[in-house]
Amino acid sequence: MLLLYNSGVRLYFVAVYIASFFNRKARLWIAGRKNQALIRLEQSIWFHFASLGEFEQGRPVLEYFRTTFPRKKIVITFFSPSGYEIRKNTLLADHVYYLPLDTAANARKFIDAIQPELAxxxxxxxxxxxxNExxxxxxxLYIISGIFRPGQVFFKWYGALHRRMLGYVSHFFVQDETSKELLSAIHIANVTISGDTRFDRVWANAQHPKIIPVVKEFTAGHKVFIAGSTWPPDEELIATLxxxxPGWKFVIAPHEIGEDKIQKLISLLPPGSSVRYSEIANTTDVSHLASRVSHLIIDxxxxxxxxxxxxDIAYIGGGFGVGIHNTLEAAAFGxxxxxxxxYSKFKxxxxxxxxxxxxxxxxxxxxQNxxxxxxxxxxxxxxxxxxxxxxxxxxxxATAIIVGHIKDGIPQEK
Known part of the structure; x- marks a missing residue:
């Protein structure tokens, strides 16, 4: 099984390499791993996130360790360019890397360099x-905000290698009872139902949101329909509204903001009815512009x-593809x-x-209904x-439950 896993990892690399000749994300994925130089550390706390969404999900725990252990070196890794490229300069970490391809040699080299006290x-x-390393x-090694479903490979007859991976985890902090029961069925008992740290993150954000003056002025005095993380099928529906x-303002934040994607969105809306955020970010009289257009596109x-x-109402994109994006950010504002x-994968x-x-x-x-x-x-x-x-x-x-368990295993700073 390990031979198949290793072969699959290498085939994935080849597929991404081929895609890099015509896909920007694939190019970033390859180049980022090729060019990064690891800085050797004596000790660190290592956080790994698949992408930007997982970063925001785990952020409350990350912030806790940054604040509580200010002299500890924090290392963040991302699998996806959409996380790395946006958060590579975050002040919450001392070093941010792409996670190297999962090979035995790469794992030894990476862990030799950062010397994590915990992951x-x-x-x-x-x-x-x-x-394994x-x-x-x-x-x-801790899994936080974990969630498991019966269809995952861990619970299949052919999932022995993946079950072995789970055996290397020190403790699981899962979102729900179902996840705990599934792990129990394969004899994993080091599990705590903590809930989802995203709730802590979005709730804190809603209490003290960042003010965006241009959007505030553009929407002032109007009912507002906000569409977040939209894809083309979502945008085609929203355009029908x-x-x-006509008295409402529509604020649309596409998931992908390449020029071709933005122009396609603009073409769906009535001519002259939309404006891009970048076009008015430095405008001094947004209210005058807002009297003439009703759609603001966040680029x-x-x-x-x-x-x-x-x-006043939110539409969350992704539900006509692999799955919806974050509903909780809007929900926290009511x-x-x-x-x-x-949406079946989202509790x-x-x-x-x-x-x-x-x-x-x-x-x-x-x-419309x-x-x-x-x-x-x-x-x-x-x-x-x-x-x-x-x-x-x-x-x-969830954050309090998780850090309450993990923090006691970290040597105190001198």
Missing amino acids: VFTKYEYWYHFF SHQRNIP ATQY NIGMLSSLYQYG LPVIFGPE EAKDLIALQAGFSISNEAEL VTNNLINNQTFYKDAGRKIRRYVEEHTG
Whole structure:
């Protein structure tokens, strides 16, 4: 099985290398790993995140260690360029790297260099050689905000190698009872139900959001529909609402902001009705412009979590692809959330639907029906807003559980 795993890792590298000739993300993935030089450390605390979403999810734990152990060296690794390129200069770490390809030699070299006292992986990402090397050196390895489903390879007859990986983990902090039961069924008992650290992150953000003056002025005095992390199928649906609610402002933050993607989005909207954030970021009279256009397109990354403070209804993209993006950022501000049909892997989406504070749609008619209900039935709208905000608040606390367990294993600073 290990031979198959190693072969699969190398085949993945070859596939990405070939893709790098015509795909920007693949080029960054290859170049970033090829060019990085590791700085040798005596000791460190190592956090690994698959991408930007996992970084934000694990951020409350990362912030705790940065604040509590200010002289400890913090090392962050990312698998994806979408995490590394945006957070490579974060002040929450001393060193930020791409995670090297998972081979035995790379794992030894990387861990030799950073000498971690402990490692924290968030939600996903299970790499055999990095886990095995940590285990062999008695480096505590923690999974936080973990979530498991019956369909995963760990629970299949052919998943022996992946089950062995789980055996190298010192402790699992999982989101729900189902995850704990699944791990118990394969004889893993070092598990705590802590909940999801994303709730702590989004709740803290909602209490003290970053003010965005341009958006504040653009939306002032209007009802606001915010569409976050959208993909083309989402944008085609949202564009149909443009003529239905002429008094509303629409703020759209696409998941991908390449020029071709932005121009495609603009072409879906009524001519002359939209403006890009970059075009008005330094404008002194945004209110005059806002009187003429109703769609603001956010053509940058990193602003979305603060945008929701200006909204009344949120649409979360990704539900017509591999799965919806972060609904909780909007929920923390009390915004009812709408999303596409691919949400089965997301517990919070199911919870929000059960509360009638989140709404899944599959087509234009369903989107318009949900939006009409929220706009025209104020009792229904306000009730959804109260329930969704309370849901987020009631699920905070995962960070305290996690750090309460991990911190005692860290040598105190002198």
